[in-house]
Amino acid sequence: MSIHEPKKSSRGRPSVDSEQLRARVERPVIEALDAWAAAEDMPEPRRPEAVRRALADHLRAKGYLPAVSDPS
16 A cells, blocks of 8 residues: 555544443333434434433433533
8 A cells, every 4th residue: 555545434433432332221221212213313323323312411411421512
């Protein structure tokens, strides 16, 4: 590979300081999460993004994460 060749873009979510988290969740919670994601009109795949948003929203409400600044 030449140093003048452009880098290929990677697929998937952008690289961030993160760690994979795996958890077993009871069926009623999964069904509620899927229903909430469908109502929020999230793009596919819904479940991972729904878990990220729900967890972040909960942690913000409890004061463990800073509030999101309003871009407008």
